[in-house]
Amino acid sequence: MDFQPTALVGALGFGGLAGLVVGFVLKKLAKLLAVLLGLLFVLLQVLAYYKFIHVDWQAITAAASPTAGAAEATAGKLKEILVYNLPFAGGFGLGFLIGFKRG
Numbered sequence: 001m002d003f004q005p006t007a008l009v010g011a012l013g014f015g016g017l018a019g020l021v022v023g024f025v026l027k028k029l030a031k032l033l034a035v036l037l038g039l040l041f042v043l044l045q046v047l048a049y050y051k052f053i054h055v056d057w058q059a060i061t062a063a064a065s066p067t068a069g070a071a072e073a074t075a076g077k078l079k080e081i082l083v084y085n086l087p088f089a090g091g092f093g094l095g096f097l098i099g100f101k102r103g
Contacts, residue, residue: 013091014091015089015090015091015092016091016092016095016098018092018095019091019093019094019095019097019098019099020095020096020099021095022082022095022099023096023097023100023101023103024102025099026096026100026103027099027100027101027103028103082096
């Protein structure tokens with residue numbers, strides 16, 4: 001018998017469906033953000049190569065280090081916001097994981 005994640009989400013009801021949709025959308029947004037950051041990096045490197053700008057990567061690294069901790073805190077807060085007052089948080093969580101994985 002073949003495992004069908006969408007059948008599992010359907011069995012979980014509205015919570016599973018809502019989680020699937022939110023997970024799918026967040027994965028697509030994460031991919032879009034990755035593409036935009038990649039394009040920004042390429043643009044900066046091209047401008048630096050042609051000596052239009054100078055990029056101080058050490059300063060950028062130092063400034064970005066505290067941001068990593070803030071990103072983790074933001075992810076935790078996002079989870080808290082998404083399941084706030086949901087009676088079907090378990091179904092939502094499983095649907096979210098499936099939607100994020102398949103998105």
